Amino acid sequence: MAEGRCMKCKKNVQIKDAKDTVMKNGMKAVKGTCGACGTKVFRIVGKA
Secondary structure (H helix, E strand, C coil): CCEEEECCCCEEEEEEEEEEEECCCCEEEEEEEECCCCCEEEEEEEEC
């Protein structure tokens, strides 16, 4: 599973329901929700 930083919990959490996406500038990212509080979590992974 992917890990990202939750801005509400202020800690690194496991991203629940993670989906790989490609941003407009061509960078890969992972979108999902925080496993603890349910807030949206977004992590930039790198070049596509």
